[in-house]
Amino acid sequence: MNQDAFGLIFTGEPNPYMRDLTLSRAVAAVPFGGRYRCIDYILSDFVNSGVRNVGLITQKNYHSLMDHLGMGKEWDLNRKRDGLFILPPYSTKDNTGVYRGDIDAFHSVMQYVRRSNQKYLILSGSHTVFNTTFDAILNQHRATGDITIMYNEDPRFFPEEQNRDLRLLLDQDGMTVTELEWNPRRPRSNYRSCEIIIIDKTLFEDLVDESYSRGGIDFTRDVLLSCVKELKVMGWRYDGYVARIDSVNTYFMHSMELLNAAEAKDLNNRTHPIYTKVKDEIPSVYGAQADVHNVVMADGCRIDGTVENSILFRGVTVERGAMVRNSILMQGVKVSAGAKLDHAILDKNVTVSSGRSLIGYEGIPLVFRKNLTV
Amino acid sequence: MKKRIVAMLLAGGQGSRLGVLTSNMAKPAVPFGGKYRIIDFPLSNCVNSDIDTVGVLTQYRPLALNAYLGTGQHWDLDRNNGGVFVLPPYMTEKDGRWYSGTANAIWQNRTFVDQYDPDYVLILSGDHIYKMDYTEMLRFHIAHNAAATIAVLRVPMEEAHRFGIMNTDESGTIVSFEEKPKAPKSNNASMGIYIFNWKTLRAYMERDDADQTSENDFGKNIIPEMLSAGEKMVAYPFEGYWKDVGTIKSLWEANMDLLGDPPLLDLDDPSWRIYTRNPVMPPHYVGTNATVKNTLVSEGSVLYGTALHSVLFCGTHIDLDATVEDSIVFPSARIGKNTRVRKAIIGENAVIGDNVRIGEAPRAGETVDNELTGDIALIGNDITIPDGTVIPRGAVVTGKTLGQFIDGGANA
Numbered sequence: 001m002n003q004d005a006f007g008l009i010f011t012g013e014p015n016p017y018m019r020d021l022t023l024s025r026a027v028a029a030v031p032f033g034g035r036y037r038c039i040d041y042i043l044s045d046f047v048n049s050g051v052r053n054v055g056l057i058t059q060k061n062y063h064s065l066m067d068h069l070g071m072g073k074e075w076d077l078n079r080k081r082d083g084l085f086i087l088p089p090y091s092t093k094d095n096t097g098v099y100r101g102d103i104d105a106f107h108s109v110m111q112y113v114r115r116s117n118q119k120y121l122i123l124s125g126s127h128t129v130f131n132t133t134f135d136a137i138l139n140q141h142r143a144t145g146d147i148t149i150m151y152n153e154d155p156r157f158f159p160e161e162q163n164r165d166l167r168l169l170l171d172q173d174g175m176t177v178t179e180l181e182w183n184p185r186r187p188r189s190n191y192r193s194c195e196i197i198i199i200d201k202t203l204f205e206d207l208v209d210e211s212y213s214r215g216g217i218d219f220t221r222d223v224l225l226s227c228v229k230e231l232k233v234m235g236w237r238y239d240g241y242v243a244r245i246d247s248v249n250t251y252f253m254h255s256m257e258l259l260n261a262a263e264a265k266d267l268n269n270r271t272h273p274i275y276t277k278v279k280d281e282i283p284s285v286y287g288a289q290a291d292v293h294n295v296v297m298a299d300g301c302r303i304d305g306t307v308e309n310s311i312l313f314r315g316v317t318v319e320r321g322a323m324v325r326n327s328i329l330m331q332g333v334k335v336s337a338g339a340k341l342d343h344a345i346l347d348k349n350v351t352v353s354s355g356r357s358l359i360g361y362e363g364i365p366l367v368f369r370k371n372l373t374v
Numbered sequence: 375m376k377k378r379i380v381a382m383l384l385a386g387g388q389g390s391r392l393g394v395l396t397s398n399m400a401k402p403a404v405p406f407g408g409k410y411r412i413i414d415f416p417l418s419n420c421v422n423s424d425i426d427t428v429g430v431l432t433q434y435r436p437l438a439l440n441a442y443l444g445t446g447q448h449w450d451l452d453r454n455n456g457g458v459f460v461l462p463p464y465m466t467e468k469d470g471r472w473y474s475g476t477a478n479a480i481w482q483n484r485t486f487v488d489q490y491d492p493d494y495v496l497i498l499s500g501d502h503i504y505k506m507d508y509t510e511m512l513r514f515h516i517a518h519n520a521a522a523t524i525a526v527l528r529v530p531m532e533e534a535h536r537f538g539i540m541n542t543d544e545s546g547t548i549v550s551f552e553e554k555p556k557a558p559k560s561n562n563a564s565m566g567i568y569i570f571n572w573k574t575l576r577a578y579m580e581r582d583d584a585d586q587t588s589e590n591d592f593g594k595n596i597i598p599e600m601l602s603a604g605e606k607m608v609a610y611p612f613e614g615y616w617k618d619v620g621t622i623k624s625l626w627e628a629n630m631d632l633l634g635d636p637p638l639l640d641l642d643d644p645s646w647r648i649y650t651r652n653p654v655m656p657p658h659y660v661g662t663n664a665t666v667k668n669t670l671v672s673e674g675s676v677l678y679g680t681a682l683h684s685v686l687f688c689g690t691h692i693d694l695d696a697t698v699e700d701s702i703v704f705p706s707a708r709i710g711k712n713t714r715v716r717k718a719i720i721g722e723n724a725v726i727g728d729n730v731r732i733g734e735a736p737r738a739g740e741t742v743d744n745e746l747t748g749d750i751a752l753i754g755n756d757i758t759i760p761d762g763t764v765i766p767r768g769a770v771v772t773g774k775t776l777g778q779f780i781d782g783g784a785n786a
Binding site for chain 1: 407408409447448635641642647648649650652654655656657658659660661662663664665666667668669670671672673681685686
């Protein structure tokens, strides 16, 4: 199954709209969905598709990502043949070790690409979250084009926070890409790239080498946009749930969507599960005063207060008399007795002291950075 | 390569007192505490005590246990040298036989132990829930220069007749041993945890194996034999939570012990984690109309109804207007709409329909065979209970007995 494809994930892209959530971590390492990190979804998509060779390009702030991934054991990617390759930047005489864009990064990991003996490359970003397998898109790619872009229909548009927004205009056949839009202010298409691009490995090598020699920086801007005319670029439509984590607001919005049964069911599809690092937490403990409604909660939580419409990661404590509404509490957060939260995102290990009120509003969630005591 | 100590875990038999819960698995693989299996406790104790070589002895359905343990990676027991091994009985050119007793199981696997040339061997039992640092016990064993050390727990005097009782002198040396005495002289109950000097044990097992009349059992044969031969044997006093979960009643109680505030057994102990094979499941979800109090909930569960004072394992589903109280719901079991479950154990993958009543008072004239269960209703693994069924307290529901509860009760 798909033994002829390998994956390459670029986790370098910085994103100012993520604010404090990416203060000390890559977007790929941002916790999402109650017990996962963004990277878990794409890695699991690869593994569940039978892709056994995955390279992961890291750039800045990759410590937390390395810590999370380890040897790739939880994804069954600690293999003798192929497996997970973490590709951090390194400096050589013609490479400063700092990537200006993904072309630099692809150029510096070309050794890994050449050594991989699969025919097709699945290029991926790390902030688009979905749960599927690549069986169908690979089948279409094998039969049709030079380049295949996975997209979904997404009418939502946030111009003030637009970041790496790639849109596809399609021919009447519904597959052939006639034009690509890159961060358009007035988009003509609701077909948005899911950051998945399938390309023949040798074509990828040539395109990157060519662009690098001409001073290209960004693969989408400097390669993809210009090759629509010369190459056969196809679109592949995905109709499942897609979450684009490209700002604090979309992070909040998509997190809350997981409280809806349909979205949660699609993203947590039991036939292809999402793998993540195991923490050996105990089951969550509900106390006598626990009052919990419409909440997604991971293991290891201790709840004795009120929690509504919220996402709780592993090991969160909500003490008696505390009130948590419409909030996201990451691993190890402690909400002390009598504290009140609404529309707040509390990063890992934030402690809220007794009686404090942290109240944000719809569309303006408060963000509290890692390890803060309020 | 030489090891100082090797652990041998007697995962033993079918656990017939646990009835239908062990119909397709050995007793140590029975779920416990929301996400664990019983065997996770002795295994985690070993790892946390820096014992990295564990033989698991079983002769009942080794496949289920083998599949569960895998390479041992979940307990950090996938070691280059050592690790965890399932040891079922096997044939040789000369002979081959089932394990005739606890000591015989070790004797038949002496070559397994010999390859590590250990100074000591730790014998454990697979159906006890407790947290114990075996390093402390080994230190005690060495300090007393003993041939054997037996961990003991002080039990209430009125219960002492149910245990193997160690009578000791002031220094802790065992002077006599009585298996389930009618008139116990002390309340030092054996916990079924032994440390032996391997060479000494090996010699006694060899002699015991040659004795045709022996039952090849540690409690009945090896320990009395060593005592009468004058070997130095000491009792290691253990303080803390310990429970034999070999019966339905004790299994239910031990799970309920986790729900106290504070719990009698605290699993949330970063210095002494209990490791398990974690299921790959999403976080649990609690619905808008749900009520959950005094309950343990594990990943993958979806709760729309009410759960009070219960232990819910991974992947359970409690539908709208259903109530589960004082109960244990094993992995991936489903409780239908408007169903009420009281003081029950619901087996793995069981599907309880809508408007079912479980754990009700028996109707007039209804009798229930509750020898194994007391007042705890027990629904077997993989059973489907049709809508509207009423199951009285203490009843055991299996594929065979289900019929008598449908179509109007026990005498139908």
